[in-house]
Amino acid sequence: MAFANSLNPGKLFLTHLALVLWLYLAGCGASSAEPSADAQAVAKSADSVPTLTQKGQKGHFMLTLQSEAHPLPLQKIHSWTVRVFTPDGRLIDDAQLMVYGGMPEHKHGFQSQPRVTAELGNGAYRVDGVKFNMPGRWEMWFNVRAMGKDDKVIFSFDVP
Amino acid sequence: MINSTKLVIASEAQQSLDSKSVAWRLLRYRRVSFRALRSSFMPSGCNDELIGASLTIKRYMVLCLLALLVQPASAIGETDQSDAPSWTPAELATLRSLWIGSLPPLPPDRSNAVADDAGAAALGQKIFFDIRFSANGEVACGSCHQPQRYFTDGLGQAEGVGKTQRGAPTIVGSAYSPWYFWDGRRDSQWSQALGPLESALEHGGSRLQYAHLLRDDTDYRKRYEAVFGPLPDLSDRQRFPDTAGPSADRKINDRWQAMTEQDREIITRIFVNIGKALAAYQRRLVPGGGRFDAYVQALTEGEDAVSTEAALSRDEIAGLRLFVGKAMCIRCHNGPMFTDHGFHNIGVPFAEGLNRDWGRYQGVRKVLKDEFNCLGEYSDAGKEDCAELRFAKTARDETIGAFKTPTLRNVTETAPYMHSGQFASLDEVLEHYRRPPRAPIGHTDLVPIELTAEEIEQLKAFLHTLSGPPAVAAELLSAASQ
Numbered sequence: 001m002a003f004a005n006s007l008n009p010g011k012l013f014l015t016h017l018a019l020v021l022w023l024y025l026a027g028c029g030a031s032s033a034e035p036s037a038d039a040q041a042v043a044k045s046a047d048s049v050p051t052l053t054q055k056g057q058k059g060h061f062m063l064t065l066q067s068e069a070h071p072l073p074l075q076k077i078h079s080w081t082v083r084v085f086t087p088d089g090r091l092i093d094d095a096q097l098m099v100y101g102g103m104p105e106h107k108h109g110f111q112s113q114p115r116v117t118a119e120l121g122n123g124a125y126r127v128d129g130v131k132f133n134m135p136g137r138w139e140m141w142f143n144v145r146a147m148g149k150d151d152k153v154i155f156s157f158d159v160p
Numbered sequence: 161m162i163n164s165t166k167l168v169i170a171s172e173a174q175q176s177l178d179s180k181s182v183a184w185r186l187l188r189y190r191r192v193s194f195r196a197l198r199s200s201f202m203p204s205g206c207n208d209e210l211i212g213a214s215l216t217i218k219r220y221m222v223l224c225l226l227a228l229l230v231q232p233a234s235a236i237g238e239t240d241q242s243d244a245p246s247w248t249p250a251e252l253a254t255l256r257s258l259w260i261g262s263l264p265p266l267p268p269d270r271s272n273a274v275a276d277d278a279g280a281a282a283l284g285q286k287i288f289f290d291i292r293f294s295a296n297g298e299v300a301c302g303s304c305h306q307p308q309r310y311f312t313d314g315l316g317q318a319e320g321v322g323k324t325q326r327g328a329p330t331i332v333g334s335a336y337s338p339w340y341f342w343d344g345r346r347d348s349q350w351s352q353a354l355g356p357l358e359s360a361l362e363h364g365g366s367r368l369q370y371a372h373l374l375r376d377d378t379d380y381r382k383r384y385e386a387v388f389g390p391l392p393d394l395s396d397r398q399r400f401p402d403t404a405g406p407s408a409d410r411k412i413n414d415r416w417q418a419m420t421e422q423d424r425e426i427i428t429r430i431f432v433n434i435g436k437a438l439a440a441y442q443r444r445l446v447p448g449g450g451r452f453d454a455y456v457q458a459l460t461e462g463e464d465a466v467s468t469e470a471a472l473s474r475d476e477i478a479g480l481r482l483f484v485g486k487a488m489c490i491r492c493h494n495g496p497m498f499t500d501h502g503f504h505n506i507g508v509p510f511a512e513g514l515n516r517d518w519g520r521y522q523g524v525r526k527v528l529k530d531e532f533n534c535l536g537e538y539s540d541a542g543k544e545d546c547a548e549l550r551f552a553k554t555a556r557d558e559t560i561g562a563f564k565t566p567t568l569r570n571v572t573e574t575a576p577y578m579h580s581g582q583f584a585s586l587d588e589v590l591e592h593y594r595r596p597p598r599a600p601i602g603h604t605d606l607v608p609i610e611l612t613a614e615e616i617e618q619l620k621a622f623l624h625t626l627s628g629p630p631a632v633a634a635e636l637l638s639a640a641s642q
Contacts, residue, residue, distance in 0.1 A: 074257075074494070075501055077547040106491065108605055111502040113553040129551025133500035134491050135254075160253075 055087070056151030061095075061144050062087055063153045072132060072159045077112060080127040081120070084144060091123025095146035099127050101139045101155075114140075132159045252459060254484050259456040260449035260628075263496040266335055271348045271534050271541040272436045274387055275443060283383040284441030287434060289639030292373055293357060295321050295364030301356070301438065304328035307637040310570040310630075311445065316511065316581015320362035325514050327581045329566055330574055332630050335443035337501050338548040342563045342579040343523025344503060347549050348539070349439035351532035354431060358405055366405030366412050367431035374430065388433045392426055399423055405431075432538045441636075447497070447569045448631035452480070455625070472625055479622025482615055487593070489568075489619075498568035498626065505561040507596055507604030511580035516601055519579070520562040524554050561602035572624045586623060590616050 052065040062085040069078040082099075084092040097116040102109030112131040119125050132138060135158075142153045247255065256262060266276075274280035287293055289302040299320045305311040311330045313319075318328040326342050334340070340352030356362035357370065374380045375391045385391055394400040400423065404415035416424065449457075455472045472480065483489045492500050503520040510516060527549065532538055534546035543550070553559065563579045577583040583592065594616070596606035611619070630637070 077551060106605065108504070109553070109555070109558050111500070111553060112548070112551040113555070114551060129547060131551070133502040134494055136491070 052155050052157060054153050054155050056144065056153045058149075058151045059087060060149040060151040061085065061092070061146065061153065062089070063142060063144070063155075065140065065155050067130075072157075074132055074135065074159065077129055077131045080130055080140075082116070082125050082127055082142065083123045084125070084146060085123065086147075092146050093119065093121065093123055095125070095144055097125055097145075098143040099140060101141050103134070103136060103138055105137060106134075135159050247459065251484065254490070255456045255480075256460065257494065258452075258484075258490075258496060258498065259460075260447065260453040260496055261457060261460075263333075263336070263447070266443060266446070269335070269348060269350075269439065269443065270545040271539040272350050272439050273540040274433075274436050275350075275440055277387060277440055279383065279387045280437045280440035281444060282441075283380075283387060284437035284439065285636065286380070286383070286639065287438055288441055293363055293365060293370055295369075299363050301353070302639070304356075304362075305331050310573050312574045314575070316576045316584075317514075318362070320356065320359070321364035322361035324359070324361045325511070325517070326579050327576070330570065331442050332445045333447045333497050333567055333569065335446070336497050337499075337564075339501065339503075339523075339527075339564060341523065343519050343526075344564055345523040345526040346530065346532070347527050347534050347546075348532075349442055350432070350435035351530065352435075353438035353442070354435040354532060357431075357434070358407060360408040366403045366407055366409075366416070367427050368401055368404040368416070370434055371427050371430040372400070372402060374434070384433070384437075387437065391430065400427070428538070432532065435532075444636055445630050445632055447567075448628040450569070450626045450628035451476075452622070452625040453628070473621065475618045475621040476625050477622075478615075479618035479620070480625075482611070482619050483622055487609055487611060487615075487619060489593075492565045493568050498571075499565040501565065503559065503562035503564055504605045505563075505599055505602045506592075506606050507561070507599035508563075508578045508582050508592070509597065510600050511582050514580060517579070518560055518601065520559040520564075521556060521602075524552050524559055528552065528554070557602070561599055568623065568626055570627050572620075573627055586620050587616070590619060 049066055049068075049070045053062065054065070055062050064083045064085070065080060066082075067078065067080050069076070082097065084095045084097070086092060099114050099116055100109065101114075110131060111133040112129045114127055114129040114131075116125050117128040130140075138157060138159050140155045140157075142155075144151045144153060269275040287301070288305075289300050291298055291300045291303070293300060304313045304315075304318045304320065305328060306313055311332050313328050316327055318324045318326065329342070335349060338347060340346040340349065341355065346352040346355060357365060358367065371391075372394055374384050375394050381391055399419070401415045401419075403412050404419060405412055405427075406416060407413045419427075451472060455477075458471065483493075492502065492504055494500055503523075505519070527533055530536065534541050534549045535543065539546075571577075572586065575585060577586070577589050583589045590611070593606060594609055594611050596604050596608060598604070
């Protein structure tokens with residue numbers, strides 16, 4: 001494992017504001033995890049595509065999640081990028097990630113079987129095969145193993 | 161004096177009607193004030209100005225009575241208008257997502273290099289309606305996919321040379337689907353078309369039989385070679401028997417196995433090209449709009465247009481509201497094809513006399529090892545074009561007893577319903593959704609829905625608005641023009 005990036009405390013306020021606004025506007029159900037400096041920097045660099053941020057249930061890791069397609073498409077397989085951070089904002093390479101999810105209200109999973117297909121470096125991992133087949137509230141769950149620790153991170157968001 | 165009074169009355173009456181019209185429009189948007197409404201309800205000609213215009217009480221009463229006589233007719237029209245529901249911007253967006261106008265251009269089929277080739281489509285159309293492509297010379301694709309029945313056959317279980325276990329779904333708009341057959345055991349239109357041709361219960365023929373037919377028929381040979389290049393010489397019947405191919409028929413299968421691998425490959429290429437030509441024709445069968453689509457179009461062009469003949473009835477609109485709301489139909493029947501192209505276990509009972517049907521659980525396993533799938537050697541696609549297959553869900557709990565969500569376009573014209581025609585009518589279908597039974601295999605995705613008898617009727621009324629002929633030239637709907 002490696003800490004692939006250092007802290008970038010610049011532009012903290014603006015990025016924080018942008019993230020909070022996104023979480024509010026998107027009706028994101030993620031509990032308001034405080035984004036770290038790195039997470040904020042990554043979110044800032046993402047231009048107009050929103051980035052979700054969420055803390056692990058055990059607090060070992062922080063994840064950011066970003067779709068390659070915006071707005072989120074229905075009935076189309078597409079990819080996401082997930083980044084893994086320590087709680088204090090350092091990016092983590094060589095993490096093991098498993099992804100699954102679905103619509104808890106409807107008690108079904110994805111119609112596809114998404115997978116983490118590549119480690120992109122700089123704490124980033126590619127998630128392929130994501131497909132939303134109906135509008136509504138969806139969840140993406142990540143089981144994360146890194147630095148000898150396990151954690152589970154649950155993102156919740158609306159597909160229009 | 162009398163003339164000028166009449167003019168005043170006419171002018172006032174017009175103003176009153178105008179204000180009434182405005183008030184009703186406001187009411188539709190739930191922003192109307194009581195005062196505006198009260199003045200609108202007052203009969204035309206009964207206002208303070210006229211009383212003060214030196215009219216006698218008697219004349220005033222006569223005018224009021226006349227106005228009351230005139231009023232009901234216009235008021236009835238206005239009342240109907242007020243019943244047109246107002247849709248929120250979010251609801252309007254939902255309606256537009258179902259609208260035929262939201263149907264994107266035909267998605268490219270990268271697994272089929274001739275998908276958009278006119279010559280291939282013409283060849284495919286000829287094959288589609290040709291009963292020689294069967295074991296008994298009586299079954300064509302068009303036997304079960306009948307154009308006059310929206311490309312279905314009205315049967316619960318399709319009948320070819322034998323009787324199958326599943327219904328023949330419509331093929332209109334199927335080019336938009338990533339999966340074919342009720343269990344999704346094929347992943348392209350061309351590979352789907354090959355299934356029935358070799359099924360012992362459907363066409364009952366073999367790939368050698370079809371290859372010979374193309375080679376020996378002058379017109380077929382000409383059309384085929386124009387698209388796919390020269391057909392090989394198949395005249396050596398020792399090498400290329402009349403009938404041979406992978407088949408449940410042991411003799412046909414044994415002859416196939418006795419052929420060399422190279423010869424089998426030659427024949428399979430021809431067979432695959434038949435599928436690709438059939439797909440080139442079938443992908444042109446795209447749906448047309450129904451009255452629902454005219455309604456949404458009118459809504460998008462401005463509320464007033466709804467009062468035209470495009471408008472739906474009160475019950476149909478109520479049904480639409482249920483469809484996108486309380487009845488939760490839209491969860492799976494979404495998008496302009498009214499399907500999520502997914503697989504769900506909705507606990508439909510097994511058809512009488514038929515075996516347990518595992519649906520998608522078996523379908524996904526078949527397609528993953530299918531020689532004709534997107535990643536296979538006969539596909540023209542690259543790996544990156546095969547995301548649906550590469551990321552197909554196989555989990556037992558989520559595939560067992562699941563079947564593909566069918567389109568609801570023309571649903572009222574394509575009974576019976578479900579994968580084996582278990583339900584004869586929409587009443588039976590809606591009763592199933594209202595009170596879903598325990599699934600005969602796996603677990604049902606459905607939850608009970610509180611729907612009154614009136615609401616069931618409204619939903620049915622709405623479903624009738626989804627009917628419309630395919631948006632294709634008439635010559636594509638028969639073999640006549642060949």
